[in-house]
Amino acid sequence: xxxxxxxxxxxxxxxxxxxxxxxxxxxxxxxxxxxxxxxxxxxxxxxxxxxxxxxxxxxxxxxxxxxxxxxxxxxxxxxxxxxxxxxxxxxxxxxxxxxxxxxxxxxxxxxxxxxxxxxxxxxxxxxxxxxxxxxxxxxxxxx
Amino acid sequence: xxxxxxxxxxxxxxxxxxxxxxxxxxxxxxxxxxxxxxxxxxxxxxxxxxxxxxxxxxxxxxxxxxxxxxxxxxxxxxxxxxxxxxxxxxxxxxxxxxxxxxxxxxxxxxxxxxxxxxxxxxxxxxxxxxxxxxxxxxxxxxxxxxxxxxxxxxxxxxxxxxxxxxxxxxxxxxxxxxxxxxxxxxxxxxxxxxxxxxxxxxxxxxxxxxxxxxxxxxxxxxxxxxxxxxxxxxxxxxxxxxxxxxxxxxxxxxxxxxxxxxxxxxxxxxxxxxxxxxxxxx
Numbered sequence: 001x002x003x004x005x006x007x008x009x010x011x012x013x014x015x016x017x018x019x020x021x022x023x024x025x026x027x028x029x030x031x032x033x034x035x036x037x038x039x040x041x042x043x044x045x046x047x048x049x050x051x052x053x054x055x056x057x058x059x060x061x062x063x064x065x066x067x068x069x070x071x072x073x074x075x076x077x078x079x080x081x082x083x084x085x086x087x088x089x090x091x092x093x094x095x096x097x098x099x100x101x102x103x104x105x106x107x108x109x110x111x112x113x114x115x116x117x118x119x120x121x122x123x124x125x126x127x128x129x130x131x132x133x134x135x136x137x138x139x140x141x142x143x
Numbered sequence: 144x145x146x147x148x149x150x151x152x153x154x155x156x157x158x159x160x161x162x163x164x165x166x167x168x169x170x171x172x173x174x175x176x177x178x179x180x181x182x183x184x185x186x187x188x189x190x191x192x193x194x195x196x197x198x199x200x201x202x203x204x205x206x207x208x209x210x211x212x213x214x215x216x217x218x219x220x221x222x223x224x225x226x227x228x229x230x231x232x233x234x235x236x237x238x239x240x241x242x243x244x245x246x247x248x249x250x251x252x253x254x255x256x257x258x259x260x261x262x263x264x265x266x267x268x269x270x271x272x273x274x275x276x277x278x279x280x281x282x283x284x285x286x287x288x289x290x291x292x293x294x295x296x297x298x299x300x301x302x303x304x305x306x307x308x309x310x311x312x313x314x315x316x317x318x319x320x321x322x323x324x325x326x327x328x329x330x331x332x333x334x335x336x337x338x339x340x341x342x343x344x345x346x347x348x349x350x351x352x353x354x355x356x357x358x359x360x361x362x363x364x365x366x367x368x369x370x371x372x373x374x375x376x377x378x379x380x381x382x383x384x385x386x387x388x389x390x391x392x393x394x395x396x397x398x399x400x401x402x403x404x405x406x407x408x409x410x411x412x413x414x415x416x417x418x419x420x421x422x423x424x425x
Contacts, residue, residue, distance in 0.1 A: 016215075019219075117218075119214070119222070119254065124221075124222035
């Protein structure tokens with residue numbers, strides 16, 4: 001049986017993660033979502049950090065927060081793009097920062113998209129589910 | 144930065160700022176009394192000026208942290224309110240639903256205030272890139288973008304507005320705020336009219352935006368340009384009360400000023416005067 005495509009969500013804000021999971025669930029997307037709470041946990045899961053074991057995750061897309069404890073999103077991006085197995089994985093930065101310098105730096109480090117976290121109480125997290133649909137269903141991925 | 148950290152930083156900044164002002168006043172008083180000390184005072188003044196500039200930068204940072212870092216927890220509260228309403232609303236009685244609506248209104252109003260603060264922080268931090276600005280085109284475009292879809296608001300421009308040398312982005316923001324303000328305070332009028340004009344004096348261009356809205360008591364004109372000051376209740380006219388503070392900030396950054404004239408129920412006029420510099424002049 002084919003596994004569903006994997007979306008790796010890296011965010012230390014458990015409120016945001018909870019809303020994201022609910023929205024993706026309600027959107028009826030055929031996707032498996034795994035979450036990691038900071039850059040170090042994400043790099044471990046991708047086998048880009050010492051001490052990793054088991055099979056490395058190979059997500060279809062990574063949704064990555066920027067400001068996180070220990071290893072931040074910029075460092076994750078830098079390491080992802082340096083390693084051959086993860087170089088082509090699309091990375092969507094999701095951040096509450098609208099600072100032009102954060103946007104510029106993210107793209108310089110190899111982000112494929114930059115989304116500012118939105119507050120839409122009528123449909124909490126719908127913006128993120130919409131982005132997930134695009135990257136999982138519409139975007140063509142390198143095999 | 145956590146909310147507690149932000150408050151602590153603000154208090155520390157305010158104390159530092161007050162101390163620097165006090166020292167600057169003392170130094171200035173000293174330098175007028177004793178000319179032989181003038182050289183030393185100039186040096187001291189240079190240090191104080193640097194200190195004030197550093198603090199201004201720091202205030203900008205704090206300002207932007209407050210508006211940015213507080214947004215996230217308030218946004219989370221609003222999100223979970225929606226989840227509560229959608230997933231568990233059926234278990235609440237009418238009283239419970241009314242309380243939820245009140246909590247939502249409060250959180251939304253906090254968010255509006257933060258958005259106002261963020262707008263103010265943005266115009267304070269943006270690097271000035273002065274060039275010749277076609278104010279006439281800018282005002283017409285800003286009005287087209289701000290015009291409400293659900294009622295008639297007419298714009299009259301008295302003669303083509305003269306161009307000015309300034310930062311195009313900051314001026315666009317200022318005129319957008321002035322027009323949005325005029326549109327908002329004519330909300331009760333079935334057919335509202337906004338007039339924009341300008342007069343040129345020796346070294347200034349003064350632009351004015353007049354509306355036929357509710358107006359205000361001219362005694363409070365100065366208060367209007369302070370952030371979060373309001374002369375009408377939020378229920379009557381929603382918004383953060385930051386728009387005119389943004390206009391004032393833009394005026395000050397250009398070396399100009401903003402003021403208002405009005406009478407209750409007879410509309411209001413907001414004036415933005417800017418130095419009439421030549422392009423390329425400092």
